[in-house]
Structures are given as structure tokens and as C-alpha cells.
Amino acid sequence: MIRRITMALAAPVLAIAFAMVVSAIMLALTDYSAGDVFHVIFTEGFDRTNLVTTVNRAAPYYISGVAVAIGFKMNLFNIGVEGQYKLAALFAAAAAAAVELPAPLHVLFTFAVAMLVGAAWASIPALLKAYRGVSEVISSIMLNATALGVGAFFIQRWLRAPASESPVLGTKTIPESGRLPTLNGVLGAVGIDVPDATRVQSYVLVAAVVGVAYYLLIWRSRYGFDLRATGSNAEAAAASGVNAKRMIITAMLLSGAAAGLIGLNNVMGPAARYTDVSVVTGLGFTGIAIALLGRNNPVGIAFAALLWAFMDAVQTPLSNADLPKQITAIMQGITVLSVVIAYEVVRRISARQELSGLRREVTAGGAGLPPADPPSPTGAGPEVAPA
Amino acid sequence: MKQRSGTKLLILLFAAFALILASCASSDSDGGGSGSEPSDGGGSESAATCQGTPGETQEAAELGGEGEAPDGAGKKVGLVFDIGGKDDKSFNESAFNGLEAAKESMGIETKSLEPNADGSNREDLLRELADDGYGLVIGVGFNFFDPLTAVAGDYPDTDFAIVDSVVEADNVASITFAEEQGSYLVGAIAAQSTQTDTVGFVGGVETSLIKKFQAGFEAGVAEVNKDAKVEVKYLTPDGDFSGFNDSAKGQTVASGLYDAGADVIFHAAGGSGAGVFKAATEADRLAIGVDSDQYFQVDEAEQKCMLSSMLKRVDVGVYDTIAAYAGDKFESGVQVFDLANGGIDYSQAGGQVKDSAQIDDLKQQIIDGDIEVPTEP
Incomplete structure (x- = not known):
């Protein structure tokens, strides 16, 4: 052990x-000077603002890593997380701006829309794989480009805020009840003072919930056992009565649902709407690297996401010190x-x-194979x- | 087992590929391409062909024309680029040139920062500069609208400026350009040259900003040649910003326009313009660049096909804004840069502009207000 x-x-x-x-x-x-660079990384990298940025950035990376890891567990490579989260963030933002609900419901509603849209987009490669044997790698990466076009089509036609509201193309603003609060107040109460301008996004809690759900689902449920079994040996699992098609589809849908949550940090936070700037590009691809780094393990992915986010965040002090970010x-x-x-x-x-x-045990003439x-x-x- | 390691290998390859993609995102394509042999381009007898002089050298841009530069000793000006960074041979580089010129002539202290590849730390960088006591902080590009709005509110004693967007706040100057005026002039230049009575317009993304270019271009063409037709193509719809950075698509679309009879194409498509120039060289037809003088950014084969460029002098906008700040005359609100104050112009590098006297005459008429250029097509 x-x-x-x-x-x-x-x-x-x-x-x-x-x-x-x-x-x-x-x-x-x-x-x-490597000394200067590492000096900045290890001093300014660990100052409070930078650590807050690290945590804020790590949260979407973590969810993205989990979304990819769910696929990996089933031996599926969902490279379409990129398109899934972009579309999901767009529709979730538009839906959240269109309804009026009391605060907790409004937030949950937005999450639900995002997960549904992410899963719906992932269902295309899932069905193609299950019923036509189309490689999910090919279909899901192609759908990334399609997602961009579909998103542009919808935002242009129906979902955009009028130019009088904001010159930047995006959805309407989400009302206060649909936004996630900052954790600055809570942290202040326990003695960690963070200036208001440095927002500690409560979105990090969403990431934590996703992580726990991932662990319980994959390692502590019957479904997760079937999924891991199918992932490591599809024939054996099928022989023991697992429906492979069902596993492919559900795993892909779950991966897409998790992917749906990736882009919401800014949408439900400071920006309060979807724009090309508030939902950054590339989180889905980074998720692949993070899932690999974290070995699909819920805790491992967390470390990987934090490490990755830290290296991103430290670029700001590095460039400010005229060092190569x-x-x-x-x-x-x-x-x-x-x-x-x-x-x-x-x-x-x-x-x-x-x-x-x-070999040693066998040649020593022990009682055959060990019991384990x-x-x-x-x-x-x-x-x-x-x- | 075999299959599994195959999948793993695939995953690794894709991960490596994704990393390469991510690191490429920040470095722009460098415009130049392989100078392919001009092909016969079907029916080229009656169309305008590439006859420009290659290899001209660029004169240093002049900034701050009239009067002494104000003394800005002890003042600090910070600037944050957009994705692409200071060597993008376009927009950001132009802004950087303005900043450098201001540093040189006014003795101010400057600092310029680039955001990370996905642009997520624009706001952090603005804050860093404001925190470090930079009295004027400039955000280059309309993507700074949200970050700059937020930061300007938190630092009421710092002056800010944004290029290509309008932020309404007491401490923000909005540097905007009358792109339609320059587009009008290159439209007139295109109309002088076309022999097929067909010219093309390639827009990167169908935004209201790029439509301004289209509107001016169409009006300019119509001014000189009533019979000429303008074929308009956009690479991507509004909301999908890949059209500004897809030179393959730019090349395909431009080739299509040339095949359909256009013999001059004006592009307002950012990085996709490199593809338009390649298509022009292949078809032996003419192209017009945008923002900076793109004649100086392409290789010799392509230089022959550069008819002109619509100059959007971000350097002038940045320089003048810094000059106002250094001379304690900083003004918030919209600052329009146009033909009259040198913020907009056209280029004649390559010597292919047919009748520059007529163009200069049109320019004067716009400056005098005798011609009003439309901003919407």
C-alpha cells in the first residue's frame, strides 16, 4: 500500500x-536568469491575489479534467468537451437571463440547463459510437467546430443582448438571483482577509461537489463498477451481463453533463453573461492534460488542476517583472x-x-498462486x- | 490489451497536439507564405494583374506631427496588449510603436504587458499596472470592454484608454477610428484598377465593426465606377471569432471570388488576410491590405499583388492619447481618429495605385465634409 x-x-x-x-x-x-524567474514564481506566485486567481482558475480545470476522466474510465476519449462546455455555457446563460426565480432555484436551474445541453451535445458521438461504431474521437472533435457555428447562429439570431445594452456580443445579463456569490465574506469571517476586488468565486464549491459525485459514482456505485469493468475489459463485462451500448451512452452523457458546468465560472460570476471573453477557449483541451496528469483520480485531478492553474496565474507577475511568461x-x-x-x-x-x-513463489514450490x-x-x- | 495501448497512444498524441495548438494560439501566423508561381488564372487578359514593384523599403512612421512633444518626465504609462502580443505585425504591434515613440519623444516611463494565451488575465494585468502607479493605462482592443469597465471603476484616480471600443466613464478615453473613410479611399483605388468591373470584399467576422469597412468600401467603389459590382463575403458569422484567424478559409474564399471574376479584393479579416494574399498571388490578381501597410509584411511574390492598404493608425491613436496625458490635457470620452488627424490613411507602396491625385482629392473632400461616408452597408 x-x-x-x-x-x-x-x-x-x-x-x-x-x-x-x-x-x-x-x-x-x-x-x-532562471534565478529571477523561480524567485518570482515562489514569492509573488504565492501572494494572496495570485493564490485566489489560482483557485478560481483551477475550478473549471478540475471539472474539465473530471469530464474527460469519466470517459477515460469507460475507455472512451471525449475530446469534444471543448464544444460541449461552450454551447452549454451559452444556452445556460441565455436561459438564466430569461427567467425569474428565487436565488437558490435560479442557480440550480442554470446548472441543470448547462448539464442538459452538455449531455445533449455529447449524445451525438455517444449514439454514433453505440449504434454505428463511429470512433468518438473523430466525431466529438469534429463536433467542436460545429458547436462554434451552432453557437454563433443562435447568439446572432435569438440570444444576443441588444447593442444598446452592451457593445460586446453576448447574452443578456443574468439577474442577481442567478449569480454565484463570492466567498470573500466567509473567508473574512474566519480571519482570511481578501480585498473585494480579488473575488474568491464560490464556483470552487461546485468543483468540489463534482469531484465528490465523481468519486461516489465511479467507485462506490454498482453503475461505476460496471463502467470500470467495461472500460478495462469489454468482453468480460459483456459476458457477465453488462449492456455495453448502455454503458457507452451513459458514460458519454455523464461526461457531457460534467462538461456543461465548465464554462459557468465567469458567466455566473463577475461577467454575469456569456461573451466571447467571459467564456475562454481551450478549457476542454486542457482538461485532457489534467485528467492524464491526475490519472483520473478525483484527488489527483485536483492537484493537477491546481498545479496547472498556478502556472497560469504566475504568468501575470512574471510578465509584470519583464520575465518571459x-x-x-x-x-x-x-x-x-x-x-x-x-x-x-x-x-x-x-x-x-x-x-x-x-516466479519466485512458484519456483519455491509454494501453494501455487497467492490468494490475492x-x-x-x-x-x-x-x-x-x-x- | 493491444487495443488499449493503441487508445492510450492516441490519447497521448492528441494531448501533445492540444498542447502544441494551445501554444500556437498566442503566436500569430507570420503572414508570409510560399511564393507560388502565378498561374494563368483563366481570362486574365481582361483582368488587372500583379505588376507592383517589390522590395520597397518602409519609411519610419511619423508621429505627433505639429508642435513639440510635451515633456512627460516622471509620468508612467502602461499598456496591455490583446492576444497576439506586441509582435503580431498588426494592431498590437502598431499600438506598441505608438507607445515606444511616446517614450522616446516625451521621456515617459512605459510598461507593456501581454495577456496569457486564452486572454483570461486581461483584468489582472490592468489592475497590476494601476496598482503600480501607472497614471495612464491603455487596453488594446474591444475585448477590453468588460475588464476595463470594471477596473476603471475601482481606480477613479487613474486615467484609462481603450482602443476600438467605447467605455463611458469619467476616467476613460475611447480611441475609435473612422474605418469607413479609409475603406472608401481603397474602394476608389480598387475601382480605378478593376477591368472586370468586379471587386471583392472579404470580411473576417460579420460584426458591426467590419460592416463599417464594407460600407465605406462599397461607397468608394461606386464613387469612381458606377458599373462596378462589389462581391461581399464574410468568413464567419458574428459570435464565431475564428474568422479573424483562419488563413486557409481566407484563401479559399478569396480564390472563389477571383475565379468568379473579381480582380481586386479588399480584406478586413485580421490574420486570415494572409490567405487572401496567397490567393491573389496564385490567381495573379490584386489585393488590398488592412490596418498596417501589409505590403511590408508579405514576401516579394506577394508584394507584386499588393495594390494598397487601408491604414488604421493605432500608433497615432495611442501616441496622441499619451501626448494629451503627458501634457495634462487628458480628455475622457470618445476620441475619433480619422483622415483629418492622420489616424486613418491609405498606402501607395508598390506603386500600383492608378490615379493617386483623384484619391487625394477624394480624401480632401472627406476631410472638408463634402463627402459623407456611410458607416452601414
Whole structure:
């Protein structure tokens, strides 16, 4: 057990260290002082404003990572998260601006619309995969481009706020009752003072709920067991009575529903409407990297999202100090690549160890196979296996 | 097992691909392309062809024409670019040139910052500058509307400026341009050159801003050649901003227009314009650039096809706003930059403009108010 945890932690820690070394070399080659860069990262990166930005950015990354991970668990690659969250954010914002409801209901209503739209868009690749065997990778990535066009069509025709309201193309403004409050007041009450301009978005709580739901669903429910079983061996699962088509469709719908929540941070927060600026592009693709980094584990994804968000947030102080902010993007890339490689190396090592352990037992003439499960060829247990 | 590792490999490839895409998003395409051989372009006998002189050198832009530059010693001006950054050969670069010129001539202290790839920290950067005591903070581009509105309210003692949008606040100057006037002039230039009586307009995204370009262009064409037809194409509808950065689409659409008989195309499509120039070179027909003098951004083969460029001098807008601030004459509200104050102009690089006397005459008439250029098509 302890060895497994050490093995699981070793890879990301080594990867981050490796990324830092490589970026230090790159900085040296481009005549920048690596010392200055890391000084800014480790001092200003940890000041209060920057940490708040980190948390605010980590929340959508986390949800995006979970959305992708749900697919991975079922051996599906939902690369269409990008289109799903953009469309969902647009329709949820438009719906939220169009209704009047008491505060908690209004917020829940907006979440529901977002999840429905995300799931609906994901249902297209799901049905194509289940009934026509179309690769979800191809269909869902194509639908990303389609989603842009569909969104543009709807916003132009029906969902846009009149130009007199705002010169920026977007939906109407969501009334106060449909917005998420900030946590500044709550934090102030427990002695952590954050200036009002630095908003601590309560959206981070949404991410936490998504994480808990993900854990309970995949690891603590009958459905999750079937899903993981189908994901790791579809034939065996089918033989034991699991309906593969149903699993494909529901997993994809769940992934899409989670994706629907990704873009709501700004829409239900400071911007209070959907615009091209309030819902940034690329969160869905980043989710893939974060799910890989976090190994589909609810806690792992949280660390990955925080790490990624921190490297984003630190770009502001870096550029303010006239240092190359791009270095953190390079670090993000190297971290993911080396984590993936490190896991593969760790997997092979532990597989070999288990195998030789097994051989030893067999040749020692013990009572045949050990009572525990035979070591799976993928080595690591289900908690950290990617698919 | 086999299949699983295959899937994993696919996932890895896509993740790597996504990262590359993400890192590319911030660096713009550099305009230049492979100079392909001009093809025969069907019926080119009766159409205007590329005969520009390549390899001209660019004169340094002149800024702050009349009078001494004010002394801004001890004053600090900050500027935040939009996605694309200061080397985008367009809009942001032009703003940066204005800032640099102001630093040079007024002795102010300057700082310019670029947002991260998805533009999510525009507001944070504005706040950093305001916090650090920059007395004038400029946001380059209409995407700063929401962030700048929020920040200007929190820092009432700091002056702000926004390019290409209007923020109504006591401490914000809104730098806007009369794009229709310059588009009118290049429309007239196109009408002088066309021999097929068909000219094209390629807009990036169908927004009200780009429609201003279209309206001016159409009016300019009609002024010089009543019979000429303007074929209008937009790359994407409003709300889908990919049309400003899709040079492949720009090339396809422009090729279609040339095939259909157009022999001059004016583009207002940002980064997609590179594709329009490629199409022009392939078809041996003419193209008109936008914002900066794009003759100087393309390779030699393409330079021959550059008829003109509609100049939107963001550098002038930025410089003049800084000059006003440095001379303690900062004014909030809408500041229009047009032909009269040099914020809008046209270029003659390549020497293909047929009758520049007529164009200068039209320019004077617009300045005098004798011609009123429409802003909506």
C-alpha cells in the first residue's frame, strides 16, 4: 500500500522537477536568469491575489479534467468537451437571463440547463459510437467546430443582448438571483482577509461537489463498477451481463453533463453573461492534460488542476517583472509529457517486480498462486489506472 | 490489451497536439507564405494583374506631427496588449510603436504587458499596472470592454484608454477610428484598377465593426465606377471569432471570388488576410491590405499583388492619447481618429495605385465634409 502511494507520487514529483530543470536550461540558453524567474514564481506566485486567481482558475480545470476522466474510465476519449462546455455555457446563460426565480432555484436551474445541453451535445458521438461504431474521437472533435457555428447562429439570431445594452456580443445579463456569490465574506469571517476586488468565486464549491459525485459514482456505485469493468475489459463485462451500448451512452452523457458546468465560472460570476471573453477557449483541451496528469483520480485531478492553474496565474507577475511568461507554458507541457512517460516506466518496473515475485513463489514450490488477485498486466490498481 | 495501448497512444498524441495548438494560439501566423508561381488564372487578359514593384523599403512612421512633444518626465504609462502580443505585425504591434515613440519623444516611463494565451488575465494585468502607479493605462482592443469597465471603476484616480471600443466613464478615453473613410479611399483605388468591373470584399467576422469597412468600401467603389459590382463575403458569422484567424478559409474564399471574376479584393479579416494574399498571388490578381501597410509584411511574390492598404493608425491613436496625458490635457470620452488627424490613411507602396491625385482629392473632400461616408452597408 505504502509502496503504491510512493510509486504514485514519485512520478509527478519527478516530472515537475524535470520540467523545472529543462526550463532552467531553456532560460539560460535565452539569456534570462532562471534565478529571477523561480524567485518570482515562489514569492509573488504565492501572494494572496495570485493564490485566489489560482483557485478560481483551477475550478473549471478540475471539472474539465473530471469530464474527460469519466470517459477515460469507460475507455472512451471525449475530446469534444471543448464544444460541449461552450454551447452549454451559452444556452445556460441565455436561459438564466430569461427567467425569474428565487436565488437558490435560479442557480440550480442554470446548472441543470448547462448539464442538459452538455449531455445533449455529447449524445451525438455517444449514439454514433453505440449504434454505428463511429470512433468518438473523430466525431466529438469534429463536433467542436460545429458547436462554434451552432453557437454563433443562435447568439446572432435569438440570444444576443441588444447593442444598446452592451457593445460586446453576448447574452443578456443574468439577474442577481442567478449569480454565484463570492466567498470573500466567509473567508473574512474566519480571519482570511481578501480585498473585494480579488473575488474568491464560490464556483470552487461546485468543483468540489463534482469531484465528490465523481468519486461516489465511479467507485462506490454498482453503475461505476460496471463502467470500470467495461472500460478495462469489454468482453468480460459483456459476458457477465453488462449492456455495453448502455454503458457507452451513459458514460458519454455523464461526461457531457460534467462538461456543461465548465464554462459557468465567469458567466455566473463577475461577467454575469456569456461573451466571447467571459467564456475562454481551450478549457476542454486542457482538461485532457489534467485528467492524464491526475490519472483520473478525483484527488489527483485536483492537484493537477491546481498545479496547472498556478502556472497560469504566475504568468501575470512574471510578465509584470519583464520575465518571459511563456516559460510556465513550457513547464506545463514538459510536466504532462514527463508524467506520462514516468508512469509508463513505473508501471513496467512494478509489473516486472510483481512478475518476478510471482516466479519466485512458484519456483519455491509454494501453494501455487497467492490468494490475492493475480497481478493485472497494467500494474497499478484501479484507483490510478488511466483507463 | 493491444487495443488499449493503441487508445492510450492516441490519447497521448492528441494531448501533445492540444498542447502544441494551445501554444500556437498566442503566436500569430507570420503572414508570409510560399511564393507560388502565378498561374494563368483563366481570362486574365481582361483582368488587372500583379505588376507592383517589390522590395520597397518602409519609411519610419511619423508621429505627433505639429508642435513639440510635451515633456512627460516622471509620468508612467502602461499598456496591455490583446492576444497576439506586441509582435503580431498588426494592431498590437502598431499600438506598441505608438507607445515606444511616446517614450522616446516625451521621456515617459512605459510598461507593456501581454495577456496569457486564452486572454483570461486581461483584468489582472490592468489592475497590476494601476496598482503600480501607472497614471495612464491603455487596453488594446474591444475585448477590453468588460475588464476595463470594471477596473476603471475601482481606480477613479487613474486615467484609462481603450482602443476600438467605447467605455463611458469619467476616467476613460475611447480611441475609435473612422474605418469607413479609409475603406472608401481603397474602394476608389480598387475601382480605378478593376477591368472586370468586379471587386471583392472579404470580411473576417460579420460584426458591426467590419460592416463599417464594407460600407465605406462599397461607397468608394461606386464613387469612381458606377458599373462596378462589389462581391461581399464574410468568413464567419458574428459570435464565431475564428474568422479573424483562419488563413486557409481566407484563401479559399478569396480564390472563389477571383475565379468568379473579381480582380481586386479588399480584406478586413485580421490574420486570415494572409490567405487572401496567397490567393491573389496564385490567381495573379490584386489585393488590398488592412490596418498596417501589409505590403511590408508579405514576401516579394506577394508584394507584386499588393495594390494598397487601408491604414488604421493605432500608433497615432495611442501616441496622441499619451501626448494629451503627458501634457495634462487628458480628455475622457470618445476620441475619433480619422483622415483629418492622420489616424486613418491609405498606402501607395508598390506603386500600383492608378490615379493617386483623384484619391487625394477624394480624401480632401472627406476631410472638408463634402463627402459623407456611410458607416452601414
